[in-house]
Amino acid sequence: MTINASGWRPEMGEAGTGEATTFTGNRALMLEEALLFEIGDTQTTGVDLDAKPAVKSRLGGLERNREIGLAGLTEPQTVRHYTRLSRQNYAIDLGLFPLGSCTMKHNPRLNEKVARMPGFADVHPLQPIDTVQGALGVIAELGEWLIKLTGMHSVAMSPKAGAHGELCGLLAIRSALEARGDAREVILVPESAHGTNPATAAFAGYRVENIPATERGRVDVAALKARLGPDVAAVMITNPNTCGLFEPDMIEISKAVHEAGGLVYCDGANFNAIVGRVRPGDLGIDAMHINLHKTFSTPHGGGGPGAGPVVFSEALTPFAPLPFVEAKDGHYVLVEEETAGEHHASSFGRMTAFNGQMGMFTRALTYILSHGADGLRQVAEDAVLNANYVLRSLDNVLDAPFGASGPCMHEALFSDKGFGEGLSTLDLAKALIDEGFHPMTMYFPLVVHGAMLIEPTETESKAALDQFIGALRSVAQRAKAGDASLKAAPIHAPRRRLDETQAARKPVLVYKAPVQAQAAE
Amino acid sequence: MRYLPLSDADRREMLGVVGAKSIDDLFVDVPAAAQLKEKIGGLADHASELAVERHMRGLATQNLVAGDVPFFIGAGAYRHHIPASVDHLIQRGEFLTSYTPYQPEIAQGTLQALFEFQTQVARLYGCEVANASMYDGSTACWEAITMAGRVTRRKKALLSSGLHPHYVSVAETMAKFTGDVLETAAPELGPDTDAERLLAAIDGETSAVVVQYPDILGRIADLAPIAEKAHANGALLVVVVTEPVALGAIKSPGEMGADIVVGEGQAIGVGLNFGGPYVGLFACKEKFVRQMPGRLCGETVDAEGKRGFVLTLSTREQHIRREKATSNICTNAGLCALAFSVHMTLLGEKGLRQLAELNHAKAVAAAERLARVPGVTLVNDTFFNEFTLKLPKEARPAVRQMAEMGVLGGVSLGRLYPAEDSLANGLIVAVTETTTEDDVEALAKALEGVLA
Secondary structure (H helix, E strand, C coil): CCCCCCCCCCCCCHHHHCCCCCCCCCCCCCCCCCHHHHHEEECCCCCCCCCCCCCCCCCCEEECCCCCCCCCCCCCCHHHHHHHHHHEEHHHHHHHCCCCCCCCCCHHHHHHHHCHHHHHHCCCCCCCCHHEHHHHHHHHHHHHHHHHHHHCCEEEECCCCCCHHHHHHHHHHHHHHHHCCCCCCCEEEEECCCHHHHHHHHHHCCCCECCCEECCCCCCCHHHHHHCCEEEEEEEEECCCCCCCCCCCCHHHHHHHHHCCCEEEEEEHHHHHHCCCEEEHHHCEEEEEHHHHCCCCCCCCCCCCCCEEEECCCCCCHCCCCCEEEECCCEEECHHHHHHHHCCCCCCCECCCCCCCCCHHHHHHHHHHHHHHHHHHHHHHHHHHHHHHHHHCCCCCCCHHHHHHCCCCCCEEEECCCCCCCCCCHHHHHHHHCCCCCCCEECCCCEEEEEEEECCCCCCCCHHHHHHHHHHHHHHHHHHHHHHHHCCCCCCCCCCCCCCCHHHHHCCCCCCCCCHHHCCC | CCCCCHHHHHHHHHHHHHHCCCCCHHHCCCCCECCCCCCCCCCCEECHHHHHHHHHHHCCECHHHHHHEEECCCCCCCCCCCHHHHHHCCCCCCHHHCCCCCCCEEEHHHHHHHHHHHHHHHHHHHHCEEEEEEEHHHHHHHHHHHHHHHHHCEHHHHHHHHCCCCHHHHHHHHHHHCCCCECCCCCCCCCCHHHHHHHHHHHCCCCEEEEECCCCCCCCCCCCHHHHHHCCCCCCEEEEECCCHHHHEEEHHHHHHHCCEECCCCCCCCCCCHHCCCCCCECCCCHHHCCCCCCCCEEEECCCCCCCEEEEEECCCHHHHHHHHHCCCCCCHHHHHHHHHHHHHHHHHHHHHHHHHHHHHHHHHHHHHHHCCCCCEEEECCCCCEEEEEEECCCCHHHHHHHHCEEECCCCCHCCCCCCCCCCEEEEECCCCCCCCCHHHHHHHHHHHCCC
């Protein structure tokens, strides 16, 4: 196998620092780009506007009389600025992006085309209901598929992202408990949970307690059962969990929680591993958010926007948030504060100004219809197969802490055990950058030392996986051999390792021109 | 299936490497009772690109497109012209298909764009620092209220009656669970803002005074006296801006003393999208930075001393602090923030000011014309590009009737405040650079028609 297809040779690590410099700082196609505020100015603009009518100002004497300080560029300069910046980013379009738990899969371009149809993109959320029947139809249709795919009872479409969905679920749980006069204070969260879980529980006014994991990477069911009691409002469980494993005792866990008077929240971040094969509703859960940007491949966009609809059990349905879409006599209506009282009086209220992430709904619905029932099931199966292939192709060179306990789901977890002295997961990850790959998720989940969580997704070919496996095998062998040159990686990226300590110690969060800084009041 | 690269031969070979006889062997941990044997009911098998596009187009054509009719709807989301290069640039795969920049060495494009975005937002708002975006204006507003609570260690926020009712509703939902106390009121259909009531209500227990600028009816108030009274009482001034283009024409909240400024950024670079995705903007004074929610991008240097950017101050955030984090937010609105930033770069100071002047001038001309419709009066003394008309009858059915005539004539206060009879005749009308004189004339005629 040609592992070093990228041309990397160990001796180049030394050469990297002494590389010949250029006048511009550019290196052929690797182009440096100055800040907008260094190349633009307040007198340049990239727009031409129509003439304005002459009128008397109605601004009430509050006319702006200070400079804002916004730098402008003409259109050609703008296009070049952002195109040059874009080339300093890694992306799925460039290669495998195995960020565990984030589900970086191919984004079908039909979805982009559909989301931009004027009938979806150029419609105002406050238009009269009769003029937005198609938009409400998208919400209703997508909602129906989400309910069917999860085997749940209802869905709240408005949450704006996964963590917002978690909040939605917990607020519904708290409302349901309070409605039966049973205020409880504690949410149990497994140690391996995403940080958003405990943060959300605290945001919703709960105290958080951790549940330990077993040596097999699952929730310690005995410890969980021992902790259940009249003060426990809910457990938040990720399934498949953040170790990439299915919780085989999920039905038993749900039953125990319900018997103790609590409710079960499932973090659906990893639903992509089971879509079409397992319905979370059959596992006894009460609420689960679905990251449309993960399972249904709406683009991650450098950090959002996402969307986090929440599916509910029958018990939680009355408490779901506003607004929501309802079909009435062949016509869609939007149930808001005004009409909620008639048949949805227990709703916990509104979570966002308008109707949720419509632009994500159109994309997700397009994705679901494109894949269909057979394709969605294949998505889960190929995602799981690809992850197991990575796991078993590397477990003789990297430590797989739960490798002995059976197959993984959609992501493979490794630890830094056996690395040479002074070398860490971070060093291996940075070396992968030089190999032309985005690194895996590092140091998460917290239950594994130096964790490396690899999620290849179903949209990778076998050839792409083989190349990645070869690269990872190579850097893993170097890490185990104690190759200190890993410490210098990456050497071929637009930047070497960045000083995060300095960034945090003296935060510089906005641009300040050197001259302006001196003249500051 | 066009999106799945594995062939059946690949699958067989890979199952061999894994040591599984069939794919079912990889799902052994799923209890038998939860193994789904049949296909999802009612969902057809995979479909061609053409077939799916046809289905989606069928849904799209059931909506009345804002750009196809005289259009005057605002109230928190605004229709502006977006230069063609904005959408082109945000569709670059390196932006579209990247993620939160956890590996800064190969994410400098996103990070530098965020740093520029933060600078643009901070300057527009007149604040020292801004974050890398929130979900939307309404959630940013609630985050600002809770942040003011952390800073002041108080729990009573005073909300202006001019704050968007949906923003109030979001805050009320959250306050039910956090124990925060919110003092709210419905607006009055008159020219005066809520400033007098707010000034009288601020006391030593107030954590934050939350003022929308311009307010829901389009009115503009001087924020300086409110800031002064708030600060004298140890409270913070939180200002909410739903129409950022306004800040090209009127003073920034920061220069009038606001401590935290939040808002909706949709109007710049992001389309209407039936309500989302939008982009929440969040800025504040530097001394409060460690209490801020959300991602922050900061400048630093790399091992060779070259300037670079990283996510920073993450000890505030959920992935480090877990239940002690300042917020649970993780994914924000990255691509919409980029769209905002690209559009703002194209505008620049000069373009934004011209755009704001054009919006204001067109709005003033439209208000004068519409106030000449018999029975219609202009409520506002002050406004930017949005104002409120008082009709001689209920506005809500009038809006529906006008829609049937092919005119989207604004937002009735009856829709926003269904319980307030005193507001039923109010109609909020937004005018932007996209509005033509013919559009205004069409609205005037439609109003005459429904009021006759």
